[in-house]
Amino acid sequence: MPRTIISTRSENTPPSPIRRLDPLARRAEKEGRTVYYLNIGQPDIRTPREFYKGVRRYREKTLPYSRSSGHEGLCQSWSSYLKRNNGLDISADQFVIVCGASEAIVFSFVICCDPGDEVIIFDPTYANYHGFAGMTGVNLIPVVTSSENGFAIPAREEIERTITRRTRAIMVCTPNNPTGSVCSAADLKMLLEVCEKHNLVLMVDETYREFVYDGYEPLSIYHVAPANPRVIVFDSLSKRFSMCGARVGCLITYNQKILASARTLASARLSAPTLDQAGAAFMLDRISPRYLQKAVLEYQKRRNILIEELGVSDHFLIHRSPGAFYTLVKIPVSDAEDFVKYMLTEFSYKNQTVFVAPGNGFYTNRALGDNKIRIAYVLNCKAMKKAAEVLRIGLEEYLGQKGGEDIPKSEKQ
């Protein structure tokens, strides 16, 4: 038999669980049903006008590559933004601009790990980390966090137990996608101590840094450990300024060797998008703090509506997670993916249905997610209320048809 054309690593990289069921949703729409999309973190808040303005006023006769490690003005603007909004003093020299935080993660895996090396993550985790690990030959080693305590970072011993000769880094996303949980300063300090002790890198995905509710303050690892050379931060404008389609992220580190390697990788792929960077720099220099304040209040409202509406039913174990715009909800089913498919193919309430992400895609041991769904609260309050109602009624009908048990009262908050 001829050898297959496809590599083993590619055979082993599963399609994104968040997008895999897209065709079913499109079919539901074609059949005339309204679909509420709570499956993906595509915000609906208005992109700042300043971004579009920055793009439109770009008038170079020829659109050139930007500096491969990033438009110098953008590095400067981002640095000033962090100073102004987060009280962080980080020089523009520590930045490498990348095509979304995704590229920052790929670069960091390549820089810190050889094929077969390990990075510790916290499960449930952002599903695409697995895609990046597959591409770069890195093994992600999960430490499982529990829905019962709001997906808190586990005890130090539990993390240290997973460290092997091949461990190179610990990666954490805070505020967290998919759970909405937030690391405390003590959590971050503990993780850094573990990294110091075992000579690991601490990778912190701060894409959702400003999205914190209930009086929490935005917290960066650089608040806890200023200028620490063992740290890499991934950041992105996509969510913060509702501009996912602009591929502008950054990697920030005080480790000069990591920085040099990141610049080398950036130089091989030549440039991040020049127009997006021009727009982003213009926007960061001019955006009012009100923009983000309003956005954060809006997401908090949406979350509260979701909790209130789903709370009417005994079937949802939902946490008042303080961050990001996701929550991972436990439901009394044995196969959440089957429930998601049911919602898209069979269910209809007043000609409406809801698309949520099945939980299994967020777990390395997929079975742990079989009784969970991730909800992204990215619709306006009115739509959110309707969507939550439809979801609640949908689950009731599903349980009525397929059977299932309520979540024990003792587990409810």
Added chain:
Amino acid sequence: MPRTIISTRSENTPPSPIRRLDPLARRAEKEGRTVYYLNIGQPDIRTPREFYKGVRRYREKTLPYSRSSGHEGLCQSWSSYLKRNNGLDISADQFVIVCGASEAIVFSFVICCDPGDEVIIFDPTYANYHGFAGMTGVNLIPVVTSSENGFAIPAREEIERTITRRTRAIMVCTPNNPTGSVCSAADLKMLLEVCEKHNLVLMVDETYREFVYDGYEPLSIYHVAPANPRVIVFDSLSKRFSMCGARVGCLITYNQKILASARTLASARLSAPTLDQAGAAFMLDRISPRYLQKAVLEYQKRRNILIEELGVSDHFLIHRSPGAFYTLVKIPVSDAEDFVKYMLTEFSYKNQTVFVAPGNGFYTNRALGDNKIRIAYVLNCKAMKKAAEVLRIGLEEYLGQKGGEDIPKSEKQ
């Protein structure tokens, strides 16, 4: 001693030779000298107005991710463009839109190779292929082409001799960066036969497809082997439409498994830039064939000026290469990088100097490039003539100071 934080593969990935000497050029400018940049393929031809128009008329309230495998309209427009301009019948379904051809190459390496697998390339080669191979753990195995015969594709036997148990693909760039050589239909057919026989993938980088001179016609592998499922084509708008800063490339394949894997990788990194894609689709639908005809004539003129001007001297072995906008020139020095540095740091003619790329960065066995420089003819005719003159005088002075021999008459064309 503590283990190093940086991976071996990252330690082994050298910075791009094309950009490594940038600081010297900037210093020369600061000192007041005019620097002609012939070191990088950054065209100076005007970006089509239609692209900017397409970007500016994009008016979505929120800038969303595009479909991860690419904006559907752009796939359609690109497909129509290939039909109209190249007589190729390729459905939009065979496209995956990527962040520049660079990403297409990274994806293809991941899809076809596991770490340690091999891809055959032709040396001299586009230097960044090594960066992508380093990232993905692929070993590039060079078959050396010779400046003496215009860097023609070597005989079949020479290629087959390099195939091992771990070979997964042959990759060729035509028209070629850095040599300007062009594959004939017979070359491509032969490469495909080798791939068929040994169950390999043929990767063809067609970034410069339309840039052919002296009566050559643009030739795609899909002219030679329509719909062949053993082929992946990399394409890009960066050079063709002088829009390097728009990160829009594509991967085209009829192999359904490769296509599915590419879509999975695309989905992990979410989206190519939405605005760039919108602008590109608008532009491709409207651009007049005259734009490219004029650009191609202009590059041919520049090449001819370069050849004429350097031909005055016996020191340059320069080929009338029929494609792309590069040429790899043999010069009678033992360390071309030293010559490039000399031009930037010591030499001045009427307060001008020239920045070319040292040849060693384009060879796996770097020593083979020590007597070569790559020239990108990306300046307008007037500047090109001046730059060539300055380069000629510079080399004469360098040889006068450092010694060196003329290229034997027998080697000149």
